[in-house]
Amino acid sequence: MINQMTINGVKAVITYDPDIELFRGEFVGLNGGADFYAADVAGLKREGEISLKVFLEACQEDGVEPFKTFSGKFNVRIPPKLHSDIVSAAMAHGKSLNQWVAEVLDEAVHTRAA
Structure with a gap:
């Protein structure tokens, strides 16, 4: 099962790592890796805030844009x-194919994330 959490406005995917018996959070949409581990939700929030802060500070120091930009285009291979x-x-x-697909994907993402 994959879950999401938002920390300081940035989404992170949360999974459970049975090998170390901890939850792992990984921020999405960043131009680099920023992950964090904790045993509970409060710990995830705390560790996530620290991880994100360190990542953003490093980006600022290096003059790097911390967030990925997306074109709004992607290719999907599906059966005919x-x-x-x-x-x-x-x-x-x-509707056009693009309009319909965009609406269906938007609904799927926002329904599941709620």
């Missing part, structure tokens, strides 16, 4: 039948 079904669904909703 699914492609056909998606085009049909988009047309049935009176």
Whole structure:
């Protein structure tokens, strides 16, 4: 199971590492790695704040932009039948393929993250 947590406005994916019996947080959308470990939620928040602060300070010192930029474009490889079904669904909703896919993905991300 993968869960998310937001620390100081930055999302992190939280997983459990059974080898060390700790939860691991890893920030997403950064131009480098920033992870943190703790045994509980309070510890994750505390360690996450420290990890993020150290990462951002290092970026500032090095003159590096800490956050990735995204173009808004990505390619997805899917089976031809699914492609056909998606085009049909988009047309049935009176939308372009891009509009329909963007709405479905937005709904999926925000429904699961809630």
